[in-house]
Amino acid sequence: MAWSKKTWVSLGVGTAVLLAVLLFYRAVWGDVPTLVAALDHCDELFCDFTRQYYPTGQALFETGQPSNGYFYTTAFALLMAVFARFELGTAVLLWGIFQLAALGLLFAAGYDLLERTHPARWLYWPLLLLSMPVMHNLKWGQVSIFVTGCILGTLALYRRGHGKAAMGLLVLGTAVKYYAALFLIYFLIKREWRLLLLFGLFSVLLIGVLPLALLGFDTNWQFYQFMSERIAHARSTWMLTDINSQNLGHLLARLRDPQPISQPLWQGIGYALAGGGLALAWLRLRRSGDACAPLFWTILLLSLPLFVETSWPHYFVYLPFAQVLLLQTVWSDKWPRPAKIVGLMLVAISILLSTMPFFMLWDDWRPFERWGMLFWANAALLLCWYLSQSSIVNRQS
Template identity: 30%
Template sequence: MATALLLTNAWKWGSLTGFAAATSSHGCRDPMGDPLLFCDAVRFYLPQGDLLLRSTERLGGFLYPPPFALLMRVVMSAGWRASIYLWAAVVTASTVALLVVPLVGLFRRRRAAALAYGVLLVGGMPILSNFYWGQVSVLITVLVLGALLLHAKGHRTASALLLGGAISIKVYPLVFALPLLFKRDLKALARCAAVTAACMVLLPVGVLGAAATVRFYAGAFAHVETLGRTSGFAYYGPNVVSLLLTGRAAEGSALFRVLQVASLCLVASNALLLRRLVRAGVEHEPYWSAALLFSTLPFLVGTSWLHSYAWLPLVQAFAAVVALENRERPAARTALLLAPVIASAALSSLTFFEWVGEDWYMRKGVIFWSALLLLPTLHRVGWRVKP
């Protein structure tokens, strides 16, 4: 069914240009005025890599740490045309990996869940947006999930490499070290810290020099902070609610401060539940860790874009699995647990996006509400799991 949905959409779009126009009509344009695919990669990632072939400076608009810029330098060393194909291969392979890893693991013996996950993935706006922009959000999701699964199997070094790599690209995956902390696995934490330090400090200092590295970090972090405050399309919880209630995201307002406190309370509640589940060694612990920590990000990361929710199909499918696992639960209660998950899936779908229109979908922060709907089910099931 997932393949059929993908083929149907491909037929409807007709071309990559049609796909770009359907998923982001207000995105960037090529010199001819047509929708431009892989917008962020073409405007920022690859040009930053090209710039580092000649200098040590940060490109204006590039929001990432130096390690990712150095990776782009390697990609650009193949030449402009080849680098586009190479990055397209990375984005595509990441998406395939995000589909396959849960299918051969968590969903292997759950055909209905596997089918639902495939449909959610190929028909979900975060994944389509990630492909449109040529973004790294799917790659980050795969690296984090892989790190959690490898750690659960005792592969500390491989886990540290993946998690350290994710942190070096986006920084916020640092929160996924929490399960290691709750398990008191100091060796795993030390290895992750070593990989992160090597990537984020030793590598850029060795290649760019200390002064250029400091300038790079300062410029990137300042740009991220400004962008998070000024963009109406940053789907950070307080931003979304403030815009909905007042028409603006006024950081200094009393409302915004109250919303930030409420967000931190939700972050704390997710962390407390995660600590309980990790300490208890529950079944599906890596997926519980992924679900609870990914669903924390909209309340923690100010620059949460549509593609940043690339983890949403995974968490939606996992929430459905845990809601259905207890066969002794009355059918009515199971239905109540599934209802918000189904609503979440509907809101994040391409179908709903097309129905309400891009402007309404984006300005109302629909993807944030889709993620928020998963928390009642995750908490209701999680707190009732017997240690």
């Protein structure tokens, strides 16, 4: 089937934007190694893949022990065992292809969920390419792009009537990072019992039965035992003070009170804020129906740094989607003029703080992370989201 003129125009504009962004990176950093070194410690491209994922895949059927810093499932380790069958250079190339495919998934899913007739939808592609969290994910060879793509893709497929495929995609994300299962809340509210049962079945097969069948009970048990011990050690030592953590509790403790005793207080505040946002989202979902489903998923994404302790910079790859969605919401809704101005300013602040043109103004990545620029970019969108709720309530009353 021949492509329409609109499709060709979209491809042309998208390609032009891609080339412009690549020229920007070339002009500022010169080459990939320099950009990789500028983003964080470890000057090696795909550092997490080469030092954690790949070694775990190599050792899985020999010692059954995850590498130091590996905090994922045995199901994901089995995937890494497939990559480990190749020489490291070939595996890195294949992982790069996986990263690009994951980025394509994140773009396609988010683009599908945005309002089609709103011109702000065109901003999603350049914001994604200029996103500091996206670049951070690509530098480390991390999985946040894939997991977030699965999360957004789940809603996109569900809204198109592909419930089974949606559950399968969410299971894939959950098999890598457990927090993806948080988005089942939406289906609980919708009382989609059949889909929830299907998710449970897929999860048991992929995360439970498959690793047990291939590795055996003892290896699985030892694997998770090693991993839980390392997680406990990380939570009580270096994770508390790691400047890369953009978690609310860690950031506030880092800026105001570095004593570990303050951690439960800050984490409690984070859970309370996340719970309040979820309650408001639930009320709006019941009132407005599926039309506000993307906004419901957005508050879940924006709430993650409030309670997920390992909120590293690459976790925030959802920011471009949330920024464009809230921009559409602020611009489309008939808000009072002052509220609209504040909402637009909050979205603009979020875009500024989370993109590479702003990151390049810092001489070093450390103060950028220490002061929590990505957390504040996320917080600006949270405030905008709360403003959207109050504006709608005032308008309806």
